[in-house]
Amino acid sequence: MTKATERGGGFALLALILANIALAFGPLFVRMADTGPVSAGFWRLTLALPVLVLIAMQRREPLSGYGRGIWWMLALGGFAFALDLASWNFGIERTKLANSTLFGNMGSIILVLYGFVISRAWPHKAELGAVILAIVGAGLLMGSSYELDVRNLVGDLFCLAAGVLYVVYLLSIRHVRNELGSWSVLVWSTVFGIGPLLLIALLLGEPVWPTDWTAVLLLAVVCQLFGQGLMVYAVSHFSPVVLGIVLLSQPVIAAIIGWVVFNEVLSLADWIGMIAIGVALVLVRLPEARRAARLAGSPQAS
Template sequence: MQQPRSLQAPAAGRYAFAAVVAGNVFLAAGPWMVRAADVGPVAAGFWRLALAVPFLALLAFWQSRGRGAPSWPLVALIALAGLFFALDLAAWHEGIVRTKLANATLFGNMSSFIFALYGFIVARSLPRPAQGAALLIAAIGAALLMGSSYELSPTHFAGDLLALLAAFFYALYLIVVDRARRTMAPMPVLAIATAAGAMPILALALVMGEQVMPTDWTPVLLLALGSQVIGQGLVVYAVGHLSPVVVGIGLLTQPVAAALIGWMVYDETFSAADAAGAVLIAASLILIRLPARLASNRDAAH
């Protein structure tokens, strides 16, 4: 019987948990760059992918040396993940400009719980007490973090729906990546998915009549390097070593970091409820990793 990835202790996955947290901190800066870019929100998603492809291709080539080429069915599956990711970016970026940032962040991060649910379905098991407690604490923390600024309004309904749709597509993307990472290294997976998603999201931007060519390349270049190469690179690496439950809760690092960026950059309010939510999410991250830590300590003692 294969040991769950969350309890494996190989050196290759030693930094996986730190990677998923750090990756989501980089991803949290994405909306900042989308706002700063002088192109449409969907077009910004295109440049995030297109400008990242050359860097990811080089990393994928370096990581694939001495390994056989992936099968065409696997490449097609990863390309499907790229399509899901393109749809996620298009819905998410469009949702950001149609609703409040707090609403978009709250609904957009529902992918955390969808991906965790997928993990329990694949494992054909119910949450263990520590996992259930961590998920409950994370949900309360997310609600507190966004509750003070969340606003349910018919005006924001389209944006809220787009953000929720983005969460669904991002969860599908992560599910396919989870399957691909069982046999492939992270950079080839991310390079194929990124390249596959670039053209569909460009087509969407053109159909929507958005401005595509930027006059200032700095925001879109930072978006590509920070969010796609570094942020997604760290997350995809972590997916190969951690269970979907751990990765799902790790994704909630992103709204915490986004709230802090909003406070520091845009002078947005960071209330006591926001701080309490951030603390609860941090506690859920500690709790979800506790069984793996204890198992690792027991192995070291023997």
């Protein structure tokens, strides 16, 4: 366990959960926007950028003077995030919402498997149980409304690509997060994402300029400033396994949004799925909590 993980504790876990809650509202705001879906992603980054710069400057986080390797990782993260937003927003319009949620969260499984590979260790029983519970829970949540249909194929593939690209983004910012402040990382990942999103929107012939700014402002504030701000802060405090499990909480949040906003009925399977993912979030933290307790009680910690 890293020093960052030891310092993170409950506050970092709360930040990670709140980040996922905020990010889960993204599809709703994209559908509300009167721009094209990729254009909405462009405004999400563009409107948030001045605020991000001000926050980074106020916190005296350096915005220049990095090594070449850090610049490459920031550029990779920003480009991957731009393609993630473009693919996700494009796919949402071309498949069912349940399908987009399912495929968009496939990256979580990749992140979990990556975590086990880089640790070069078999998962603890609690971690393995958490993975199984989270996958089963997500399957129960989305299984009843998921529909395999060739008409949804294009949207499904774009949402699947978005899930993979988001993993690339998370791993990129996690790589530099221990050396840079969270706000400076978010500033540059946002900067590197704006251009590609605008270019893709223009190539698709989307309407770019909104007539009603409400939805794109909500995207900028809720998803980019609040959601990604908390995500960038929390990402260096946890292993990829924990990150992947917590990302699977987004179907739970999406189901609750559908229940509250659209009066969608939640079945018994939906409730069981949400409870399973909730238990998984507890289980996946047990090994780290035990290691932290042992470290706290060791002579070196005193």
